Amino acid sequence: MMRRLIWAGAFLIGLAGGAGAQQLSVRSGEHDGFSRLVIPYPRGTKWTIEDGDGGISLRASGGSFTYDIRDVFRLIPRNRILSVVAGTDNNTLFIKTGEKIRSKAYQLDGGQVVIDFADAEAAPPDDVQSAGRIGIPEHLDLLWKNHLPLEDADAIAQTGSPLGENPPDGSARVSAAERQLLESLSRAASQGLISVDPTRKIPKPATGSPLAEGDSPDDGSLPIPLRSETVYDRDLDQENAHPRLLINGQSCLPDDRFAVENWVTDAPPTDQLAERQNGLIGEFDRPDPAAVERLARLYIALGFGAEAKATLAAFDIGGATARPLVYMADVIDGIPTPPDEPISHMAACDGKVALWAFMGGGLPADAGQIDVTAIQSSYSALPPQIRDILGPVLVERFLKIGQPDAAEAIRNALRRTSSVENTPLAIAQAQLLLASGQPLAAEESLSAAPVRNDLNSAQSLVLSVEARLMRGQAIDRKTRDDIAAQMHQTGASELGQRLRRALILAEGSVGGFDNAFDILAGWPQEGLDDLRDQTLGDLIAQLGRVPDDLIFVRQMFTHRQVLQAAPLPAALRISLADRLSGLGFSAAAADILTATVRQTATGRLALARAAIAERDGAAALAHLDGLDGEAAAQLRAQAYLALGEHANAAALFRVLGDEQETARAAWRGASWDIVKDHGSDIERAVIEDATADNASDPIPTGPISRANALITRSQEERALLDRLLTAY
Incomplete structure (x- = not known):
């Protein structure tokens, strides 16, 4: 029965967000010639997109966000968009695309960011903002585009007429009437x-040759083959x-x-x-x-x-x-x-x-x-028992298509015939609370439902774990054992696979990555590949957020082959590589970057950072060859420092406006004039003391006086050097 086969869906992507992170459900849609993703940021959210050969990375600022991407590929195929993975921070989303796919992004007035992915040879999709301005109402274009003799949207947008015909001068009222009729x-x-x-097709009338008044088709029918129904018919x-x-x-x-x-x-x-x-x-x-x-x-x-x-x-x-x-x-x-x-x-x-x-x-x-x-x-x-079966799934489906009001109406209908301890009602309530970013309230709703050995309870367990992960909590041993027991009972079913995903991420939440990767290796052969790839990407992103460097390094080397073969976006690979190179494992960092990633601008920057960590300035400059921008200039200056070319490094830092690094590079290169202009107070004091002309100072006459003067001078110089060493 469906009561035994209801599932909660995939877990929250990205577990770094704390209690203050806002969950955003990434929605998708497949259109003629392009695929679309919509990220519902709040109004006023700032965002940037960085392109790479393997895809793009979207970063938001001005808030803390986590992304629910569990249903992205339920509506679109994996041809233009290959994978969507949350980054190692709360605000980044990595989108891997197929070859020769170009993207176009824009933000709506409500804050939503829309990204369209089209084939390189296809015409670019129109913005969502222009959908209501192309001349044909959106519903009419959707419902009747294959039946009405309408011109294409570009022609209508150019002429400004709903029917693609230029109205004569002074016919603005006619044009408005046409639009209202449509x-x-x-x-x-x-x-x-x-x-x-x-079953009936009509030819497109010749331009400028409408039917004369009183004329009619030969068969006596209307020009457009319509069937109508009035309120009386109903x-x-x-x-x-x-x-x-x-x-x-x-x-x-x-x-x-x-x-x-x-x-x-x-x-x-x-x-x-x-x-x-x-x-x-x-x-x-x-x-x-x-x-x-x-x-x-x-x-x-x-x-x-x-x-x-x-x-x-x-x-x-x-x-x-x-x-x-x-x-x-x-x-x-x-x-x-x-x-x-x-x-x-x-x-x-x-x-x-x-x-x-x-x-x-x-x-x-x-x-x-x-x-x-x-x-x-x-x-x-419906009868109450059928409401219990269909209710939670119906709530979930409404939420997935962006209809929270309809989902709440279903929850209310379920509540009218259910007790407060009814598990389907608790599941429906928890789904609504999770969708609105209230994980704690969702947990409280689920805790009131009775615990039984059935699949409703398994669904409730899945949602409870999701809520706790949303709040950044580690999953305790008893809960992990309960998930494992339910997973073995459900086997290779879809619910069983979602329980497997839950157990994998639950193990990762407590640093049990060895167990997590072992459970992942047991994924059913005929299982949901999209869910498996999503789980693997989430687990690796989870590993990238582990604060313990020892656990991070050990797991990266233990599961090196899995990580290299995983379908990860370029930005996630780069973030892992940067952490490895920062810990002194530059060779391993380079291995994480695939050949495709190495050819991208961001990939070459990562290789340059790894080379600089190894003090290999020549290799870093080779990776940076032909790259422009502030990030490339910063790395190029550091490469010059590694090569001992301090004057070149100081010149680059000076162009970048980094006075502190300019002074340090000049100090190492003995460019004292630059140090005097850009150095710190202590650096300028040391230079002034070293270059001061003391010939005019009175010379003590007696040996004791001269010795005391030397001691005083030495103490002053030592104090300056101590301050200089402390500054460095």
């Missing part, structure tokens, strides 16, 4: 009041007479196919089952399809999906009425539905089918592709 048609289409007949139940069509040409299935609330009564389940199991075999020992379907519906209404499917299969019942039952049984049991299943593409319908389509289909890119109101009303009509 917006009205868009709203009607999104609400199911108007649909397009996909009130008179005319849906069957005029079935609603979706943009993919499908007709929405009627409500009676999904009216679960009508399939069960208040009688004890055993009595209902006994009644429905009678009369399954009719005349001539042939099964009665209607009776079998009634029994299958009862199983579904009670939450027994596998039993419903087994009943239909045992009596070889199929057809149009049985297909929705099989689909609903799979949804209840958490079994993925085939991507070509027609029902899974009916989430935009305004009937009960929308709920089941949304639960069993892939997550839409945005809420505009589903009927949220229909889903909520259908859920509220």
Whole structure:
């Protein structure tokens, strides 16, 4: 049953954020010609992007953030974007891209950063800001772009006319009327009041040749093949007479196919089952399809999906009425539905089918592709036991597509029929609290639920661990043992893999990286590769944040081969390499950088830092050859210092405006004039004392006086040298 197969999803990426870090859910979408990531920063957040041959790194400032990237690849393929990994600090996100992929980033008024990744030969995607200014309303372009004879968005943007035609002078009112009409048609289409007949195509009218007044097509139909439904049609139940069509040409299935609330009564389940199991075999020992379907519906209404499917299969019942039952049984049991299943593409319908389509289909890119109101009303009509099964998963799915209000409405519907100690209700509440950045409150909600040996409790455990990791807490031994026990019970299922991920990161939270890598090595062969790669990247990023240098170095060398083969972004590899070179392991730091990373500007800077740590100034200058910028100049100056070319180093530091390093390089090169101009007080005092002309000072006459003068002079010079050594 789905009750046993509900999972919480992947854990928070990046465990360095303390209690003050704000969690941001990275969202994705696949479009024609480009892939999109959206990072919902708060308004006013500053951000920068650094490009590399292997991808980009996004860094935010003005706050502390952690990133939830567990669902990035549920909506997009790994062709343009290969991986998304949080950095070793709270504010960095590393995005690895495929070859010949270019990116475009911009920020919306609300603070959200949008990054589009397009193929090099493709046209650049339009900004989100311009989506509402291209002339065609967004909903209309989405719903009707394959049916209306509209010109491309660029042409419409250039002409400024919604229909791509230049209005004559003085026709601003006509243009405004056209736009209002298109917006009205868009709203009607999104609400199911108007649909397009996909079986009929219409030619694009010749420019400047509209139908004359009174003219009509030869067949007497409208120029645009529309079907409409009025409020009177709805009130008179005319849906069957005029079935609603979706943009993919499908007709929405009627409500009676999904009216679960009508399939069960208040009688004890055993009595209902006994009644429905009678009369399954009719005349001539042939099964009665209607009776079998009634029994299958009862199983579904009670939450027994596998039993419903087994009943239909045992009596070889199929057809149009049985297909929705099989689909609903799979949804209840958490079994993925085939991507070509027609029902899974009916989430935009305004009937009960929308709920089941949304639960069993892939997550839409945005809420505009589903009927949220229909889903909520259908859920509220379900029997309590089905609400318990579907509620937490429905809350999770709404949160993933950016619909927290809808998720809260589902939680409230679940609360009306559940006690405060109901585990599904606690799970739904915790999901909402985690999504809003309240891990402590989420833990408190989960602690009120009863602990049982079932998969609801496993889901609750997963969320509890996620909440604790969000707060930067280490996971205790008992909790890790509980996760391990649940993981072994669930095996290679998706929930089992998510429990494995939880255990890996829990071990990492206490520095148990040997155990973590051993558990990772046991990942199921047929498991979720994306989840495994994400877990490995999170574990390595977790290792990079370990404050104990001994643990860091030992683990880096112990798992060297795994780290080198891992699909890590360039920026994460560079951060690990910098820490290794800073600890004196420059050769190992260079090995961490792959050949592709070494060819990037940031990779060459990392190689230069490693060479400088080895006092190999010549190698550092070779890595820096052709690189510009302040970082490259700083490293080039340090390379000159390693080579003993102090004058060149001082000149570079002087250009960079670093007076302290300028004076130190000049001191080492005996450039006393530069020291006098840029040195510290003690450095200038030493130079002035060393170059002072003391010939005019009175010479003591007696030997004791001369000796005392020498002692005083020596003490003064020693005091200056002591101050100089302390400064260095």
